Amino acid sequence: MNVIETYGLEKSYGGKRAVDHFDMHVAKGDIYGFVGLNGAGKSTVMKMLAGLSKPTGGDIRLFGEDADGEAIRRMGVLIEAPGLYGGMTAYDNMMLKALCLGLVDPKRKVDELLGFVGLGGVGKKKTKQFSMGMKQRLGLGLALLGDPDLLLLDEPLNGLDPEGARGIRELIVRLNGERGITVVISSHVLEQLGRMATRYGVIRNGRMVRELTAAEVDQECSDCLQLSAADPTRSLALLQEHFPQARFQVMPDNSIRVFGIADAAVIGSALNDAGIAVQGLYAHRRDLEEFFVGLMGDEYRG
Numbered sequence: 001m002n003v004i005e006t007y008g009l010e011k012s013y014g015g016k017r018a019v020d021h022f023d024m025h026v027a028k029g030d031i032y033g034f035v036g037l038n039g040a041g042k043s044t045v046m047k048m049l050a051g052l053s054k055p056t057g058g059d060i061r062l063f064g065e066d067a068d069g070e071a072i073r074r075m076g077v078l079i080e081a082p083g084l085y086g087g088m089t090a091y092d093n094m095m096l097k098a099l100c101l102g103l104v105d106p107k108r109k110v111d112e113l114l115g116f117v118g119l120g121g122v123g124k125k126k127t128k129q130f131s132m133g134m135k136q137r138l139g140l141g142l143a144l145l146g147d148p149d150l151l152l153l154d155e156p157l158n159g160l161d162p163e164g165a166r167g168i169r170e171l172i173v174r175l176n177g178e179r180g181i182t183v184v185i186s187s188h189v190l191e192q193l194g195r196m197a198t199r200y201g202v203i204r205n206g207r208m209v210r211e212l213t214a215a216e217v218d219q220e221c222s223d224c225l226q227l228s229a230a231d232p233t234r235s236l237a238l239l240q241e242h243f244p245q246a247r248f249q250v251m252p253d254n255s256i257r258v259f260g261i262a263d264a265a266v267i268g269s270a271l272n273d274a275g276i277a278v279q280g281l282y283a284h285r286r287d288l289e290e291f292f293v294g295l296m297g298d299e300y301r302g
């Protein structure tokens with residue numbers, strides 16, 4: 001079952017489309033890594049999903065139904081900086097929200113969640129004295145107060161050092177594994193995202209460029225051979241004909257990446273036999289960052 005589906009979602013600000021014909025699919029149990037360059041539209045999408053901003057077009061379905069107040073209540077949200085009262089303790093911040101939500105046993109819930117996010121021992125310290133990592137942990141605790149089935153986390157790793165980012169990642173993985181919570185997380189920290197995401201969505205200029213599973217990303221990042229040859233167009237046609245089982249990608253500099261053939265010699269000799277001079281042929285490993293930067297930026301040519 002898909003927990004989130006959007007169809008042709010749009011948001012315009014003063015005639016400019018920030019989100020444009022945007023289709024998204026998040027399955028139950030996913031940790032969905034939502035990636036895009038600055039200004040691509042991630043926060044705008046998150047705000048619409050959370051019911052904080054009204055779409056100017058398209059539809060949102062949550063938990064298989066039209067997005068209404070009931071569906072939104074099943075969601076925990078951490079968008080931009082957590083809204084904390086700096087003069088209050090972590091406990092009081094949590095308690096205030098728990099009371100607003102009308103939780104049955106707020107004290108027990110607040111104690112349990114503060115322990116879960118690793119803030120059980122912060123005592124009387126005011127949140128304005130918290131480190132960035134502590135603030136994000138508390139933001140996560142606040143988002144969890146209503147026992148959500150779905151968490152929307154917009155840049156929860158922003159401003160965190162690697163240790164802080166790892167701590168938040170471990171909490172997200174536990175929430176997903178132990179409590180079955182579906183998570184949508186936007187982040188520029190691709191290295192951390194790569195260690196937890198089960199599915200990815202890539203947004204560029206307000207549009208979904210591609211959705212793919214972690215296994216598909218692994219495959220895209222697999223080893224390949226990179227080839228520079230005198231006549232790239234002819235080389236590509238020839239290789240596609242010779243090696244129908246392989247996959248090819250033409251790069252912006254007209255080099256060709258070859259996936260699915262380990263032996264460089266067979267490629268070299270196929271081109272040499274056709275009289276095409278090979279200028280370079282070497283093994284290349286594409287990492288997660290290179291893959292996503294290619295998809296997010298304008299240079300991607302698929």
Ligand SMILES: Nc1ncnc2c1ncn2[C@@H]1O[C@H](COP(=O)(O)OP(=O)(O)OP(=O)(O)O)[C@@H](O)[C@H]1O
Nearest residue numbers: 013017018019036037038039040041042043044045
């Ligand atoms: N309230 C607003 N009024 C006008 N334009 C807006 C508003 N909110 C967002 N935008 C514009 O919409 C576009 C998408 O912004 P958004 O904040 O959703 O991007 P983002 O992918 O979250 O970027 P970042 O990673 O920098 O947070 C940008 O061009 C932004 O300037």
